[in-house]
Amino acid sequence: MAGSCSLLSVDPEHVSATGRKRSPRSHPSRVTSRVVADTLRTRIDTGVLRPGERLPTQAELAEEFGVERGTVREALRILRVERLLAGSSQGSPATVAVPPGAVGPAAPPQPTMAGLAPRVAAAFAVPHVRVDALCLTSVSLTLAIGEPLRQIHAGGLKPAKIDVRLLLPSRDIALAFPAPVDAADTDLLHRRWLAQRNAQGQVLRHNLLALRTTHGIDVRVRFRALPFTPPLKLYLLNGSEALFAYYTLARRERDIGPEHLALYDAEGTRSMLFAFARGAGERDTEFVSQSRLWFDALWETISSELVLG
Secondary structure (H helix, E strand, C coil): CCCCCCCCCCCHHHECCCCCECCCCCCCCCCCHHHHHHHHHHHHHCCCCCCCCECCCHHHHHHHHCCCHHHHHHHHHHHHHCCCEECCCCCCCCEECCCCCCCCCCCCCEEHHHHHHHHHHHHCCCCEEEEEEECCCCHHHHHHCHHHHHHHHHCCCCCCEEEEEEEEECCCCCCCCCEECCHHHHHHHHHHHHHHHHHHHHHHHHHHHHHHHHHCCEEEEEEEEECCCCCEEEEEECCCEEEEEECCCEEEEEEECCEEEEEEECCHHHCEEEEEECCCCHHHHHHHHHHHHHHHHHHHCCCEECCCC
């Protein structure tokens, strides 16, 4: 019967530039400061608004929610009390606060093992997971993926598809590092690196491909070999984040079998990891895009087939 029910519809005139529904200003608003705060809090909690990212201006928020600026100011005050926002309440827009120890565009760099694992775990929360990595041995990535694998087996994460691509140095090149101080030890050190590269790659591939049987997830893990020693490590997560760290060399002492060697090497798990995110500003967005183009170019041009063995 006509008029007995109504369908929810969105008038294009009342949709914000971000796709969110805006209340028409011609009608009295029932949206309170608490509702605005709850909505913004949800956007922060779900990653729509990232640490360090600027919020829209008070005028833009007032327009989006169909409220007066005083309502927006009170909502922002609530979020500041909860320590979710930083910045002045007047003048420039507030920014999402960076939690202590967080990894994000505005966060300070962290050692790879502190910063990589939480970002990889967050990347596995989407239906189609895409991870690209360029590194020396994949030790850090293998360790970092352990947490999302645990959550998948516990039922907390349920991706439908996982694509992983790794670029690692070729076994046929003379590595720039790790390098022995005494050139006579080059072969021994190269064999040690190659064994580590192959073992870590095999573990990573086995653990991921096992999800096909245990959870019916569509998994693809691919490796290609680089004709050079990468001076940095790069991780691209779902096309939206780029994390990189420099391999910083130092002279170290290592026991390799019965031999005690002096060598120049980098501890990749301790390398300081810098994070960039698409949508967190023009510089970050462009860095993610260029990193993806660089990785794809290496994958499609000068890299070659890599056999773990």
